Amino acid sequence: MNVAQIKKVACIGAGVIGSSWATNFALRGYPVCIYDIGQDPLAVAKKNVASNIAFLLDKGIVNKEEAAKAEQRVSYTTSIEEAVKDAQFIQESGPERYEIKRSVVVEIEKYTAPDTIVASSTSGLLITEIAKFAEHPERFVGGHPYNPPHLIPLVEITKGEKTSTEALQCAYNFYEKIGKEPVILNKETLGFIANRLQLALAREFMDLILTGVCTVEDIDKALLFGPGLRMAILGPILTMHLGGGAGGAKGLYTMIRESSQMWLKDMAHWTDIPLEWPDVAQEGVLKELENRPAEFGKTPEEIIKFRDNMLIEILKMHKKL
Numbered sequence: 001m002n003v004a005q006i007k008k009v010a011c012i013g014a015g016v017i018g019s020s021w022a023t024n025f026a027l028r029g030y031p032v033c034i035y036d037i038g039q040d041p042l043a044v045a046k047k048n049v050a051s052n053i054a055f056l057l058d059k060g061i062v063n064k065e066e067a068a069k070a071e072q073r074v075s076y077t078t079s080i081e082e083a084v085k086d087a088q089f090i091q092e093s094g095p096e097r098y099e100i101k102r103s104v105v106v107e108i109e110k111y112t113a114p115d116t117i118v119a120s121s122t123s124g125l126l127i128t129e130i131a132k133f134a135e136h137p138e139r140f141v142g143g144h145p146y147n148p149p150h151l152i153p154l155v156e157i158t159k160g161e162k163t164s165t166e167a168l169q170c171a172y173n174f175y176e177k178i179g180k181e182p183v184i185l186n187k188e189t190l191g192f193i194a195n196r197l198q199l200a201l202a203r204e205f206m207d208l209i210l211t212g213v214c215t216v217e218d219i220d221k222a223l224l225f226g227p228g229l230r231m232a233i234l235g236p237i238l239t240m241h242l243g244g245g246a247g248g249a250k251g252l253y254t255m256i257r258e259s260s261q262m263w264l265k266d267m268a269h270w271t272d273i274p275l276e277w278p279d280v281a282q283e284g285v286l287k288e289l290e291n292r293p294a295e296f297g298k299t300p301e302e303i304i305k306f307r308d309n310m311l312i313e314i315l316k317m318h319k320k321l
């Protein structure tokens with residue numbers, strides 16, 4: 001399969017991720033059929049797709065005609081056969097359980113050509129295990145999005161032991177074509193790239209708070225108004241390259257080698273999230289919300305609106321919308 005042969009897409013699972021993926025595919029011109037096990041999740045997905053598109057219309061990212069066409073490109077079914085039979089690319093976003101994903105694999109293989117690409121949105125399961133009983137495991141890849149996939153560009157593409165290079169490359173080309181920023185992981189790795197980075201950071205900020213160095217609000221402030229602002233513009237290594245002046249990244253990392261040894265020894269190394277952390281996080285964030293300006297939003301709904309409005313502006317500047 002190559003990307004030019006992809007004419008139709010199927011989404012398996014119509015939840016948070018499946019409906020957002022469908023929005024993305026439809027906005028990029030692909031007819032997409034969403035399958036779920038019942039009419040209720042499909043009805044919710046239909047509403048989600050409509051509101052995702054309405055938001056982009058409201059923001060001027062698409063015009064009325066494009067919005068209407070995108071909505072018409074999405075169909076909904078409780079028949080997996082109908083969804084996948086003439087699709088060349090399938091995005092599986094069912095529940096995060098091996099037995100469900102494996103049963104979906106069996107169903108997909110009944111109705112598709114052997115070279116149809118199947119990408120799983122799985123956040124942490126191994127493609128080798130998902131495709132363990134597949135007749136054609138070579139066409140199974142991981143296509144891990146960041147929520148919501150119709151806005152966040154990153155897709156982490158992962159392979160199983162039997163995934164073919166052609167399938168990986170086809171998934172890469174397809175995601176690129178629909179405006180994503182795909183990265184391919186060369187080895188099966190727990191947590192992939194971005195969630196490992198997030199967790200490494202989380203361990204350190206949990207530790208700083210639990211050992212009394214600072215509060216939840218201080219951490220949110222320090223990241224948001226410090227490195228976070230730069231990270232929304234440049235990756236962390238490119239940022240360090242600039243910090244190194246004429247010596248670039250090499251100069252900077254050589255310079256900090258000695259002093260960073262002391263910090264690294266002093267930093268958190270535990271592997272079990274402390275039991276008291278969820279309560280500390282909740283209490284801290286509620287306090288932070290008391291101080292948050294009302295115009296930036298206080299309720300989850302208001303904050304999501306604030307976040308998405310700003311996200312749109314950043315994505316426009318990255319030429320991703």
Ligand SMILES: NC(=O)c1ccc[n+]([C@@H]2O[C@H](COP(=O)([O-])OP(=O)(O)OC[C@H]3O[C@@H](n4cnc5c(N)ncnc54)[C@H](O)[C@@H]3O)[C@@H](O)[C@H]2O)c1
Pocket residue numbers: 012013014015016017018035036037038041092093094095096100104121122123124144145146147
């Ligand atoms: N939510 C996130 O932030 C996020 C981010 C990245 C990846 N993911 C991954 O995406 C996948 C879906 O997550 P979600 O958050 O959309 O979950 P969700 O619970 O919102 O949606 C799952 C959908 O799958 C449907 N379903 C149940 N059994 C099914 C079956 N046998 N066949 C097909 N569909 C079935 C459910 O009815 C539901 O609509 C998971 O693998 C998850 O790890 C989630």
